[in-house]
Amino acid sequence: MLMFLSTSIIVISLTLIIVSILYKGLPSLTWEMISQTPKGGFYFGKEGGILNAIIGSLYLALASTSLALVIGLPVALMMNVHLIKHKKLVNGIRFLLDLLWGVPSIVYGAFGFSIMIYFGLKTSLLAGILTVTLFIIPIMVRGMDEVLKTIPRGMLESSMSLGATSSEISYRVYLRQAIPGLVTAILLSFGRGIGDAASVLFTTGYTDHIPTALNQPTATLPLAIFFQLSSPIPEVQERAYASALVLTIIILAISILTRFFSKKYQKNRIKQ
Amino acid sequence: MNYKSFQSKDVFRCFKVKRHLRSKLHTTWMVIALMIVILLPIFLGIGLYVKSAMLLREQSLFELLFSSDWRPLAGKFGFLTFIISSLWVTVISLLIAGPICLLTSIHLTQYAKNWVLKVMHPVIDILAGIPSVIFGVWGILIIVPFISDYLAPLLGKQSSGYSILAGGIVLAVMIIPFILNILIDVFRTLPDELKEASLSLGTTKWQTIKLVLVRKAFPGIISAFGLGVSRAFGETIAVLMVVGNVTTIPKGLFQPGYPLPALIANNYGEMLSIPLYDSALMLAALVLFVVVMLFNLGSRYAITRIEEME
Numbered sequence: 279m280l281m282f283l284s285t286s287i288i289v290i291s292l293t294l295i296i297v298s299i300l301y302k303g304l305p306s307l308t309w310e311m312i313s314q315t316p317k318g319g320f321y322f323g324k325e326g327g328i329l330n331a332i333i334g335s336l337y338l339a340l341a342s343t344s345l346a347l348v349i350g351l352p353v354a355l356m357m358n359v360h361l362i363k364h365k366k367l368v369n370g371i372r373f374l375l376d377l378l379w380g381v382p383s384i385v386y387g388a389f390g391f392s393i394m395i396y397f398g399l400k401t402s403l404l405a406g407i408l409t410v411t412l413f414i415i416p417i418m419v420r421g422m423d424e425v426l427k428t429i430p431r432g433m434l435e436s437s438m439s440l441g442a443t444s445s446e447i448s449y450r451v452y453l454r455q456a457i458p459g460l461v462t463a464i465l466l467s468f469g470r471g472i473g474d475a476a477s478v479l480f481t482t483g484y485t486d487h488i489p490t491a492l493n494q495p496t497a498t499l500p501l502a503i504f505f506q507l508s509s510p511i512p513e514v515q516e517r518a519y520a521s522a523l524v525l526t527i528i529i530l531a532i533s534i535l536t537r538f539f540s541k542k543y544q545k546n547r548i549k550q
Numbered sequence: 551m552n553y554k555s556f557q558s559k560d561v562f563r564c565f566k567v568k569r570h571l572r573s574k575l576h577t578t579w580m581v582i583a584l585m586i587v588i589l590l591p592i593f594l595g596i597g598l599y600v601k602s603a604m605l606l607r608e609q610s611l612f613e614l615l616f617s618s619d620w621r622p623l624a625g626k627f628g629f630l631t632f633i634i635s636s637l638w639v640t641v642i643s644l645l646i647a648g649p650i651c652l653l654t655s656i657h658l659t660q661y662a663k664n665w666v667l668k669v670m671h672p673v674i675d676i677l678a679g680i681p682s683v684i685f686g687v688w689g690i691l692i693i694v695p696f697i698s699d700y701l702a703p704l705l706g707k708q709s710s711g712y713s714i715l716a717g718g719i720v721l722a723v724m725i726i727p728f729i730l731n732i733l734i735d736v737f738r739t740l741p742d743e744l745k746e747a748s749l750s751l752g753t754t755k756w757q758t759i760k761l762v763l764v765r766k767a768f769p770g771i772i773s774a775f776g777l778g779v780s781r782a783f784g785e786t787i788a789v790l791m792v793v794g795n796v797t798t799i800p801k802g803l804f805q806p807g808y809p810l811p812a813l814i815a816n817n818y819g820e821m822l823s824i825p826l827y828d829s830a831l832m833l834a835a836l837v838l839f840v841v842v843m844l845f846n847l848g849s850r851y852a853i854t855r856i857e858e859m860e
Contacts, residue, residue: 284657288654289670298691352583371587378587381591383784392600392601443570469681525684
């Protein structure tokens with residue numbers, strides 16, 4: 279009975295979160311909100327929207343996810359194709375990645391900031407992208423690794439016996455087999471990237487404009503919510519709730535997409 | 551080698567060279583990428599240390615960690631207040647999340663019907679994916695008014711709601727999916743024979759769970775909690791939004807506090823204008839990094855050992 283209660287507490291808290299965000303956010307969510315950048319006096323409750331933050335967040339998350347993919351995918355493949363004989367080494371890397379996963383994002387933010395100062399950079403989209411990339415690499419690699427791990431070893435052996443090089447095995451056999459799982463891992467890290475505030479707080483800055491170059495500061499959704507909510511003016515706070523709703527919708531959409539992908543491609547798989 | 555018969559020799563060689571070149575290039579990039587990942591924690595540590603070394607030269611680490619004198623303008627950086635706040639929030643969140651996670655994981659792995667599992671899977675996944683800002687907004691909307699309007703008066707206390715307790719509750723909800731996932735894995739890896747053997751001796755299901763399963767899974771449970779602690783310790787934005795951020799050592803649940811990550815996040819703007827301030831904040835980040843790494847190291851190590859034992 280107590281157990282059922284605690285299970286329901288979890289369900290209830292999730293529903294509470296979503297319902298309260300919906301309840302507070304929906305009334306102030308207008309088309310204007312998500313289609314305009316802030317106008318003069320926006321932070322005193324005047325006209326405008328949060329398009330700058332939405333676009334900024336998407337830029338940031340897209341760029342850093344692709345960058346993390348370029349670094350993460352080879353690492354994940356290497357762990358499962360090239361290093362398959364070196365069990366100890368692979369386990370060591372897994373351990374390291376798990377450790378990295380646990381490092382709080384604010385530490386990445388502070389690190390990114392000190393690097394930025396070192397190179398004399400200002401807060402910019404580029405600095406944000408690099409920081410978020412570092413932050414999501416462990417998440418992505420570990421997610422991909424979990425999928426690649428399940429591919430039967432016989433696949434590797436039979437492709438090798440046909441004379442395939444290791445890169446061919448990686449990309450033509452393993453990649454194709456694991457695609458649904460990989461997409462899941464990518465979407466997961468995308469969600470992390472778009473939702474994280476602490477790592478971009480130092481590095482991307484905040485601006486009212488949509489960035490047009492990598493060296494400009496960029497607004498992000500989590501920070502937009504955070505700043506608007508700390509304003510004493512009720513209208514601005516209302517907007518923070520609406521922005522929170524936008525972010526929640528993006529995250530939920532990602533989550534649904536993830537489920538869709540993992541269901542859809544399940545049938546492609548060759549089982550053991 | 552009979553394949554030469556249907557393919558011109560030169561074309562074949564060219565093809566072969568290209569294939570192997572591609573494989574080589576790819577392997578090189580893999581090694582580089584792997585190096586980046588392996589060196590990342592080392593760089594993190596060094597980068598933060600170099601920055602905080604400036605302050606460490608002036609004051610000893612012990613002095614910094616155990617003094618509650620925080621006056622950046624006078625060059626006094628005592629972290630004790632922030633460390634104690636962090637500990638408070640973390641402990642409270644674990645006290646709330648721990649039992650809930652333990653009971654839920656037992657429920658899901660031992661009792662739950664299929665439809666419950668089907669509901670709970672997406673619920674846990676979504677809860678894990680919600681960004682911390684959203685948790686913060688939720689904390690301000692629900693938890694803070696709840697504490698200031700109901701809970702505090704009920705216990706005869708005054709509170710604005712922005713308190714250690716609010717931070718703890720929000721954190722608890724945040725780390726629940728994290729701990730729960732690990733606990734479910736831990737209970738899944740327990741061999742079925744264990745349960746069957748115990749049940750065949752005539753114990754009730756609850757006795758089996760309490761005396762056999764939980765005892766067997768105990769190291770795993772502790773490590774799961776350890777990972778939860780490290781996650782809670784470093785969580786920034788959500789806590790920052792509900793915890794009040796007052797620079798005094800909190801004396802009760804309903805008092806505001808000021809955890810370490812919140813300190814870093816709140817002061818980044820002015821840290822370049824005051825000498826040594828940036829160094830102090832980087833030291834705070836370094837402390838976070840080290841504490842979290844240690845907790846992770848211990849817990850992960852224990853989990854790996856358990857998996858090897860199975």
